[in-house]
Amino acid sequence: MSAVAIHTDGHHHDDHGHHKETFISKYIFSMDHKMISKQFLVTGIIMGTIGMLMSLVFRLQLAYPDTKFPIFETILGEWGKGGKLDPNFYLALITIHGTIMVFFVLTAGLSGTFSNLLIPLQLGARDMASPFMNMLSYWFFFTSSVVMISSLFVQGGPASAGWTVYPPLSALPKAIPGSGTGMTLWLVSMILFIVSSLLGGINYVATVVNMRTKGMKMTRMPLTIWAFTFTAILGILSFPVLFGGSLLLVFDRSFGTSFYLNEIPADLAGGIERVGGSPILFQHLFWFLGHPEVYIILLPALGITSEVIATNARKPIFGYRAMIGSIMAIAILSFIVWGHHMFITGMNPFLGSVFMLGTLIIAVPSAVKTFNYLGTLWQGNLRLNPQMMFAIGLVSFFISGGLTGIFLGNAALDINLHDTYFVVAHFHLVMGSAAIFGMLCGIYHWYPKMFGRTMNESLGHIHFWMTIVSAYCVFFPMHFMGLAGVPRRYYAFTAYDQFNVFVDMNKFITYAAFIGGIAQFIFLFNFFYSMFKGKKAVQNPWESNTLEWTTPVKHLHGNWPGEIPHVYRWPYDYSVPGHESDFIPQTTPDEGQLDPLSEPKAVPAPERKRVPTLEKEEAVLFTLVKRWLGFAQ
C-alpha cells in the first residue's frame, strides 16, 4: 500500500547524465525540459513586468489627461515631451502591452512554462520527444522577445495599430508613425514567435501521444495534461494561419502588393495605388488564430487550477470525464467562432447569425467547468494556501468575465458594445486576470518542483488579496463606462462632455491599478528571493498524487534516478474512504493489482441520505438547498 514504486538508493546511474555539463549547456542552451521551462517562466515574468509597467503609464495618462508628469520626459524622452505623453506613443503602449501580455506572457510564459515542466514529469517521461526542438522553441521565443522589445527604440516608435494590427493602419507608414520600422519588427517578432510556438506545440503533442509511462492511460492523465494537449493542438492548427496572414502583411507593406488594401490612393501608400484587396481578409486570418488564441491562453490556466483545486480540496476533481469533454468542446468550438470579433465589419448578417450561435454554445462547456469546480469544493477540506486562493480567484474571474461574454457574443448586443470599455473589462477579466491567476497559481504550486524551495506563504497571501481586489476594482467599473459608450483606445476623453462623469472613475481605476502593480512587485520579490533564500522544499510538499512529486527535489537530467515509475491509478484518489492518508499517489498499486494497465478497485460512491420525496415540494427543495450550502449532510 505504501510502497512507492521509485528507487532512490542512488545505485542507478542516470542514462542521460554522462556527458559533462558546462554552464552554457546547463543554463543557456539547455535541452532539459525543466531548465527550458524555467527559462520560459523567467522570460515571461520579465516581459510581464514590462507589460504591466506600460499599463501603469497609460493608466496615469487616462486618469490625469491634463497633468504633466515630468517623470515621463525622464523615462520616455521625446515621447513624453514636457511631461505629456505623446498620443502616438499612447497607442504604441497599448499595442505593445496587448501583444506582450497575450503572446509573450500568457501564451509562452504560461503554456510554455507549464507544458514544458509538467508534460514529461506528469506523464513519466525522461524528457520531451525532441529536446533539441524544445530548446529551439525557447530560443526562437527569446529572439522574438528581443525583437519585440527592440522595436521600442526605433525611429517612429513601435507598432501602434492595436495588438490586432488591422491594416490599412498597420500597412501604411503614412497613417501612423508606428507603422514604419516598428511595425516591421512587430511582424518579424510575431513570425519568430509562431515558429517557437509551433516547435513547442508539435513536441508537446508528440510527447503526450508517445511517451507516457506504463499504466498512464489517457484516462489516467491529470487534467493539466489534457489541457496542455488541446492547447498545443489549437496552436498547431491556428498559428500557421496567422503566419500566412503576417507574411501577406509584410508583402503589402514592403513589396507593394494589395492583399489587404483596396481603393488606397497612391500618395497614401508609398506611391503605388492599391486596389483589389480586402482589409477584412486580414481580420478573418487574424481572428482565425486570435480566437483559438484566447483558449490557448485560458485552457492551460484551467488545467492548472483543476489540478490545484483537487489537490488542495483533498477531493477528486468533480466530473473528470465531463471536464475533459468540456475542454474538447471548447477547443473544437473555438475554431468556428472567430467571426464574433467582426460582427460590425459589415459582414453578411447571416454569417453573423452563425458565429453568434457558435459563440453562445461555448457558454455551455464553460458553465459545466464552473459547476464542476464548485462541485469539487463542496464538502472538501480546503487548504487555503496561495495557489488554492489563486485558483479560487480564477474561478471567480472566469464567472464574472465569462458572463459578460454572453452579451458580446450576441451579435445584436455587440453593435453597441463593440470596442467599448465593456470589451476591455470583459477580456481583461476572463482572459487577462483569469489566465494570470492560473499562471500565478501554477507558479506557487510548482515552485518547489522548479527551484527546490518554497515561496513565502504570507507574502503569497498578501499578493493574492491585493491582486484580486485591485483587479476587480480596475475592471469591474469599466463595464459601466462601456455601457455609456466610452470607446477603448482613446488617449483622453477630454473632448467629450458626456464622458466627464467618468473622470473620478478613471482616477479610481488608476489607483487600483497601482495597488495591483505594487502587489506584483511583492510577488517578484518573493519569486526571486525564494529562489535563493526560500525554505527548502520537501519532495511532495502538497501531498499530491501526480508523478512529478515522485522525482527527487534536486533536478536530474532524465527526471527519475533509476526506472521510470509505473502508474496504477488515476491522479485524483484523494480522501479515499478506508485509507489512512488522504492521498494515494498514482504510483501506488492497489492490493493485488500487479499489472499497471488493470484498473484498481473502484471506490464506492458515497452513501447519501436520500431526500425524502414524499414530503412537500418546498420541503424537498429546502433540504436540497441546505445540503448544497453545506448545512446538512
Added chain:
Amino acid sequence: MKHLKIKASFVLSIAMILFTSLSVFAQDMNEEAAAAAQSTASNINWLIAGIAILLVFIIGMVFDILSKVGDVQKKPIINWGKINAYLALVFLVVGLAATVWEFMVHGKLTVFALPAASAHANEYDNMFMVTLALTGVVFVITQILLFWYTYKYKESPKRKALHYADNHKLELIWTIIPTLVLTVLVVRGLIVWNHMTSSKSESAMNIEMFGYQFAWNARYSGADNKLGKYDFRQMGVVNALGVDSTKEFAGDDIITSELHIPVNRDIYLHFRAKDVIHSAYLPHFRVQMNVVPGLPTKFSFTPTLTTNEMRVKLDNPNFDYILLCNKICGSAHYRMKMKVIVDSEEEFDKWIKQQPALTAKGTETNNAFSFKMKNSPLASK
C-alpha cells in the same frame, strides 16, 4: 527568554520602520517647499504611492516576524487558512454590495438609462435587460457558492473530504439548464439581430458617411435620394470625397461636416473611408458600423427623438447626440467625432436647404424639393 527577545526586536523594528518612513516623508515635504513651482497634486500622488509601498513593506515584515515567532514557539501564530476563509466571506459580502452600488450609481450614467433614441433601441434594450437579468442571477448564485464554500470548507483536522468523484445526473442537469437558457438568448438574439440588420425601407434617406484621419463628412443624396458615384483617385482632387459633380445623381449631393437627420424617418447610412478603418459609433441610437476603405458598409435606423426633445427629457440644455470613431485610426483617433443633430421635419427641411449642393443646379433642385416626408413605415411601428 528567547520569546521576549523576539517580541522586543519586533517592536523595535516596527518603530524603526515608522521612523525611517516618516523621515522620508519629511524630506519630501522639504523638497516640495523648495520647488514651489511644481504642482502639489502630483507630489501628493507620489506621496500616496510612497506611503502605500511602505505600508506594504511594513505589513510584509510584520507577517514575516510573526511567522518566525510562530516557528520558534512551534505553534503558528497566523493561521492563514482561517484568515483566508474569513476574508473570502468579507470579500463576497463587500463585493456584492459594491456591485449593487455600482448598478445604482454608475448604472445611471449608461446609455441605457437614457430614453431610447431610435426605433430599434427599445428592442435592443429589452434584449440587453433580459441577458443582464439571466447572467445576473447566475453571477450572484455562483459567486456566493464559490466564496461560501471557500469559507465553509476551510481545512479542519477533524474532517476528511468527501470522496465524491462524479454524478451523471448532476452533470446532465448543469449541462441542460445552461443549454436551455442559452437557447432562449440565442433565439431572441437572432430575432433582434435580424430586425436590426434588415430594417431598411425603399424610401429611406440615403446619406453617405465619409471617414478620414481625423474627421467625418456626411454626403446627403439630395432631392433624387441617390448618391452620385465617387472615384477614390479623385479624393482631394475634385473635392475631399472624390465625387465628380458632373456625374449622374451627383449634382444635388450635399457635403457637410455636421450630421443632421430628420426625426422618425428611416436613415440609410452608407459608410466609406479614405485611408484606414474607422468605425462610426452612435451609442444613443444603438448604431455602429465599421467604415472600411474599399469595402462599402451600411446601416439603417430610425431616430425617434429630436435633439430638443432629448434635451427637455434629460433637463440638460447642453445634450447632444454624437458620432464617435470607435476603431483605432491614428494619433487623433480620440478626437475624431461628429456632432449629430436630430431635427424635426421642418427644421431639417430648413437646414438642408441652406446647404449648397455640389452644383448650382443641384442647389436649385433641392430648394424646390420638400424634404418633409412622412414615409417611414418603421416609425409608425
